[in-house]
Amino acid sequence: MSNDAKDSGSGQQELTISGAQAHGFSSESLTVADVLRLPSMRGARLLAGTEGLDRAVEMSNVMEVPDILPWVKPGELLLTTAYPIRERPESLAGLLETLDQHGLAAIGIKTGRYLEQIPESALAAADSLGLPLIHLGEDVGFDEIMQEVLTGNLDRRAKVIARTEASMRELVDVVVGGGDLADVCRTLVQWTGVAAVVTTLDGRVRCLRTADEGTSPADVLGLKCFDRSGRFRVEDEPAGRSRHSEAVEELSWGNVVIEGGRRPAPETLPPTQSLGRIVAFGTQAMRAGDFRLLEQAAAAAALVITREQAITAVESKYRTDFVLEVLRGHIASTDRVLSHAHSLGWDLDRPISVAVAEVDSDADSTDARNKRTMQTLFADAWTKAVSQFDPSAAVVGSGDQVIVLLAAEPREKIIRRLEEFVSSVRGYGGGGRREFSVGISRPAEGVSRLAPAYQEAMRALEVGRRLARGQGLRHYDSLGVYRLLLQVGEQTELRNFAEEVLGPLATDAKDEYAGLRETLQKLLDHNLNVAETARALFFHYNTLRYRIGKLEQMVGPFTQDPDLRLSLALALQIVKLP
Structure with a gap:
């Protein structure tokens, strides 16, 4: 059929149908526009409801009895000779409204025998509802249309299954081959065509990949699903739902939760742990098959993250144990401590200020299942903030506490420095938006003085937490009379x-x-x-x-x-x- 507008001969005008196919997510079902291109639809003309051309046609049905409504299913293409309304053609407008409420995809009417002309009121109703109203050719059979719709949908779903199997093989190869999150995103982009993102539990972007051409990372991060810092709004973006924006090339996106750990059944096993979100971006709305693909990518991402966490946990525990031993005063040899610290990339052979940041447990609402993830995020945020100023500083996490050994500075300067770190970690900085307090010690000359410096930082932390209600920052030298009061044992x-x-x-x-x-x-x-x-x-x-x-x-x-x-x-x- 022609894509140009044609006069129907009855004063009604055929609306233009675009044959362009957008790149991105694919549909498991034919759309109304696809149906209009089927061979059986030769001579068919779209009379009204052009805004509904992208409606999915799941199946087809025939209406030749008055009580068709109980049998109408969402996503149907309804075919009719208008026999049920032959005596009341003016009721077609109201019928279209009812059918639209039932989720009808489109209606095809063969006029001539029972209906001479489709009423203008029905055309207006179809346009208002965005419900495609199609004038069928005289020589086409309903069975032919139904057969081609069924065959077309089966063919589409077979392709979706094949795509799903192929994507699973690719993702398995990525994981088995030691790939990282960038590889998972890159594989996903090959299927979605635009972009893919992996975030942390609270929405911080861990990895973002776009197609080689077209949309840039800045375009993606400029969408309404990201805040001004580039954090994915997990609190506003429900998993498993397709979303849309007209800001950048009318991009659509959807996300699923990346889950790790065991399933909650049986009851003796621990529940799953949320590791973050994986988000896919395309130029068409996501459908069920796309979310299955996204879930596969989430499973692959979970394996990659779990593997990385296992390696990081061992390394982190090794580093943390070493620092805690030093802060407890267990130093057999200063030279050995300095040498070991140097092998870890730390410089302890200089005046050191000890800073301790600790989450306020009374104000922390973190779910028990995600506690460890949030602790890791908190430590990672501190590591990122401190390393930009002092790459040789030691930053380790121990539960809800982060210990920082950094180059000493005068009191006012080190306080301002820590205020900058706190500002970076809190809120947009990626620390999980948790309330915490910070204590800072006086400069420690030599590793043998790190143990008492740690105690100073802890005392400053305790006072700051009490005085600032869980969000304090105190230097030991600014405690004043509290320094004396804290010395009282009882x-x-x-x-x-x-x-x-x-x-x-x-x-x-x-x-x-x-x-x-x-x-x-x-x-x-x-x-x-x-x-x-x-x-x-x-x-x-x-x-x-x-x-x-x-x-x-x-x-x-x-x-x-x-x-x-x-x-x-x-x-x-x-x-x-x-």
């Missing part, structure tokens, strides 16, 4: 002292106590200057005078007693201790 004695000095203010038994403690702290910070304190707290002068009176009733005449003020200052810091 923490119960400190708590008793605070309760004796502050009385009920040492607790949160009432909501107002926290506010009164803040008022007392601000007064001490401003040397009891009422005017300055009122401005700092945004209080009216008289309101602050009232609070001072209430505080003196609870803790004593601190405005007159300097020794009491010292005790109060210490007690307020003790209350903040972890």
Whole structure:
């Protein structure tokens, strides 16, 4: 049939059908446009509903009885002589709406015997619904059309099966041959034609490959499924669903979860572990066969990632054990430690600052199945951030803790340096968007001083976590009086002292106590200057005078007693201790 618009002879005009085939994902079923190209459709004309040409035709059926609706299935091509509506042709528009609700792919009508002309209302309804309405040729048989639709779909599905088997063989060769994620993506791109991406559990891109020509990596990362940092929005992109964007060549994409570990049955076995996502990009919407291909690629990616994790885990444990032994003071020979560190790419023969970053377990909502993956992501993010500044620094992960041994710098400079690292790791940096605190030691001269430096970093970490609610960054030299308080071995004695000095203010038994403690702290910070304190707290002068009176009733005449003020200052810091 011709692709040009032709006059039907009845005042209706045939709509143009494009024969172009987009490169990318393939369909398991014929589309309406494909059906119109079948030999049996000679003389057929598309009268309306051109926007539905890409609807999938799963099967065909004939409507020659009034009660056809219970038998209509989604994806059907319905063929009819209009016999059921011969006496009420004006009802065709309403029937089309009902058929569209049932998921009909298209309707083909043979006019002449029972229907002289298709009503304009039906054509308008078809256009509005995007439901293709086809005028069938007079000399075509329904059985011929049904046979060709069935044969065409079987042929398509046979090709999909062959493609799936071929892709599985290729992916098996990639894994068996020691290939990496880039090889998995490259194989997937050969089938999808545009791009493929492997991400981490939280959407950080681990590997991105595009076809040799056409779409660039920047084009892919510019799609709405990625945020401004290039992270795949796993929280907004459901697995197993085809998505679409008109921003870049009308690309479509779909993703599946990369799973590792054992299946959750039987109950005695641990559940599967999510290792990330694999995403494929093409110029057509993804269908069931494409997702099966994507699942195969995900299985291959899982094997590659699991293999890499096994190797990394052994190497990481080896490095971590070595660092922990040094930080525990188990040093048989300084020269041997320095030599071993050098073999690992670390320089410990210089002044070293120890930094410890630890995830706040109380605020961490990571699923237990993905705990280890998130710990690895956290350590990897720190390694990436630190190595850009100091390639010879040692960065190791131990559970929810990351230990960094890097070149020492003056206090203010090292704090700014760690703030940059924290900013890089948090949020867009790839650390898993988890809350954590950081403690920094004073410079350690020689490996024998690394053990006490580690303890300093841990103390700074503990104070920072308590004072900043799980997101603190503290240098040991900035702890002030906390350095002395932390030296007290019996923490119960400190708590008793605070309760004796502050009385009920040492607790949160009432909501107002926290506010009164803040008022007392601000007064001490401003040397009891009422005017300055009122401005700092945004209080009216008289309101602050009232609070001072209430505080003196609870803790004593601190405005007159300097020794009491010292005790109060210490007690307020003790209350903040972890």
